Amino acid sequence: MDFKFFNKKKQEDAPPLPERTSTDSEELFCYGFDASSMQGTPSAVVRPVTTDEVVQMVSFAHKQRKPIVPRGAGTGMTGGSVPLKDAVVLSLDSMNRILDVDEKNMVAVVEPGVINGHLQEKLEAKGLFYPPDPASMNFCTLGGNVAENAGGPRAIKYGVTRDYVLGLEVVLPDGRVMMTGGKTFKNVVGYDLTRLIVGSEGTLCVVTKIFLKILPLPGETVTLLCTYPALNDAALTVSKITASGIIPRVLEFMDKASVSAVEAYGRYGLPPDAEALLLIEVDGSKASVSEEVDRIASICASLNGRVSIAEDIFSRKRLWEARRAISPALYRIKPSKINEDIVVPRGRIPEMLQSLRDISEKFNVKIVNFGHAGDGNIHVNVMTDKNDKDEYERAGKSVKDIFEAVIRLEGSISGEHGIGLTKKQYIGMELSETGIEIMKAIKRAFDPYGIMNPGKIFPAT
Numbered sequence: 001m002d003f004k005f006f007n008k009k010k011q012e013d014a015p016p017l018p019e020r021t022s023t024d025s026e027e028l029f030c031y032g033f034d035a036s037s038m039q040g041t042p043s044a045v046v047r048p049v050t051t052d053e054v055v056q057m058v059s060f061a062h063k064q065r066k067p068i069v070p071r072g073a074g075t076g077m078t079g080g081s082v083p084l085k086d087a088v089v090l091s092l093d094s095m096n097r098i099l100d101v102d103e104k105n106m107v108a109v110v111e112p113g114v115i116n117g118h119l120q121e122k123l124e125a126k127g128l129f130y131p132p133d134p135a136s137m138n139f140c141t142l143g144g145n146v147a148e149n150a151g152g153p154r155a156i157k158y159g160v161t162r163d164y165v166l167g168l169e170v171v172l173p174d175g176r177v178m179m180t181g182g183k184t185f186k187n188v189v190g191y192d193l194t195r196l197i198v199g200s201e202g203t204l205c206v207v208t209k210i211f212l213k214i215l216p217l218p219g220e221t222v223t224l225l226c227t228y229p230a231l232n233d234a235a236l237t238v239s240k241i242t243a244s245g246i247i248p249r250v251l252e253f254m255d256k257a258s259v260s261a262v263e264a265y266g267r268y269g270l271p272p273d274a275e276a277l278l279l280i281e282v283d284g285s286k287a288s289v290s291e292e293v294d295r296i297a298s299i300c301a302s303l304n305g306r307v308s309i310a311e312d313i314f315s316r317k318r319l320w321e322a323r324r325a326i327s328p329a330l331y332r333i334k335p336s337k338i339n340e341d342i343v344v345p346r347g348r349i350p351e352m353l354q355s356l357r358d359i360s361e362k363f364n365v366k367i368v369n370f371g372h373a374g375d376g377n378i379h380v381n382v383m384t385d386k387n388d389k390d391e392y393e394r395a396g397k398s399v400k401d402i403f404e405a406v407i408r409l410e411g412s413i414s415g416e417h418g419i420g421l422t423k424k425q426y427i428g429m430e431l432s433e434t435g436i437e438i439m440k441a442i443k444r445a446f447d448p449y450g451i452m453n454p455g456k457i458f459p460a461t
């Protein structure tokens with residue numbers, strides 16, 4: 001290992017964990033980017049396997065005032081794990097043990113590098129359920145989910161990661177270990193640091209252990225596919241279903257362009273002529289599911305939707321594969337597409353979609369939309385190619401208009417991907433100056449030397 005990455009002046013300044021550290025250029029390259037278009041080069045990559053090793057590394061970085069970037073699987077969409085300023089990447093992917101599934105207390109205890117889908121599989125085999133299901137669940141880590149407060153299609157009924165984190169073990173930027181919360185479902189002792197750390201994008205501390213609430217697996221689940229000849233009818237169906245008192249477990253939306261992209265990518269059998277489609281899922285007891293399916297089908301039909309039910313587990317799986325393929329399919333068409341995960345109050349989705357059509361026309365860029373319509377969270381993909389300089393510039397400019405429309409419609413510029421690097425210049429559009437000042441003060445309280453994932457969330461002042 002090349003020790004030059006730290007300013008080694010004396011022998012005792014030698015960095016810990018040489019056997020876990022790499023400075024190979026290939027490896028540095030691989031750990032320099034995530035799923036955004038941002039890229040950096042770390043000075044080293046360290047892959048600890050225990051909390052104690054995290055402590056050793058963070059304490060050393062603290063002493064050297066060296067920036068550290070915690071990293072899970074690098075599937076983040078906003079550059080959160082992209083290293084700036086020669087930072088050391090602390091990759092938690094080797095801390096990947098499910099430590100306990102405590103059925104008596106309905107709590108799972110995991111290390112941060114556990115892949116979300118691995119926990120889902122293990123729990124389902126025992127008749128248990130962990131609802132947060134980001135579309136990246138087969139490759140993203142639970143540590144990354146905690147840091148981004150990840151959501152997924154089931155958020156409409158079951159909420160997001162934050163709603164399941166009961167407690168955390170974290171390593172603070174000076175190397176101290178802190179425990180927040182624990183196995184209890186209630187806890188009001190002092191400030192709620194657990195909820196503060198969830199969604200903090202690796203800027204406050206390194207998460208080394210996670211206590212998650214788990215649920216019994218619902219008895220019955222039915223999946224419906226509803227196709228529409230007009231986009232607006234699909235949008236109105238979303239509002240009508242949510243106003244009807246039914247809470248589906250999934251209410252996902254795809255426009256025609258996303259359907260075409262997915263079909264070109266993998267031939268999943270989605271109807272190519274539909275202007276929009278909704279993927280709807282309900283769960284619960286057999287009787288309640290059957291009643292809700294009937295009511296949803298009649299709402300869809302009243303708005304010109306054609307409904308089909310996934311008859312077996314294979315057709316259901318196929319539909320989900322199609323849904324999870326949208327993002328990779330769009331990347332294949334335009335590798336530098338800009339993906340924003342805006343969210344608006346559900347009833348304002350039709351207005352938001354109209355604004356997006358107007359913006360697409362104004363900037364002469366194609367915009368493809370899909371996402372978690374049930375909770376108003378639309379993934380807006382401005383299709384562009386970096387090699388077409390003019391198009392890329394127009395696409396970049398359209399983002400501000402998109403966010404302005406979101407704020408006008410009482411929404412938020414990020415529903416689940418966080419701010420990271422790509423959105424930090426826009427946070428002032430949503431947060432007040434006072435709000436930003438308080439957040440910066442919290443950051444200073446945790447990290448006075450600014451070594452923990454610097455340069456993220458807040459625009460440079």
Ligand SMILES: Cc1cc2nc3c(=O)[nH]c(=O)nc-3n(C[C@H](O)[C@H](O)[C@H](O)COP(=O)(O)OP(=O)(O)OC[C@H]3O[C@@H](n4cnc5c(N)ncnc54)[C@H](O)[C@@H]3O)c2cc1C
Pocket residue numbers: 034035069070071072073074075076077079080081092112133134135136139140141142143144145146147148149150151152153201202203205206207208327328416417453
């Ligand atoms: C195809 C695709 C689909 C996606 N779909 C969804 C979706 O439906 N919903 C959704 O919410 N997101 C989605 N995402 C985004 C991404 O998968 C999530 O943000 C995920 O939570 C990131 O996890 P990760 O392990 O890849 O974290 P990384 O990308 O490695 O890191 C993300 C952030 O977390 C921090 N971090 C990671 N581990 C730790 C730790 N142990 N302690 C402290 N900080 C840490 C990093 O510093 C960084 O700021 C999608 C991404 C892709 C590529």
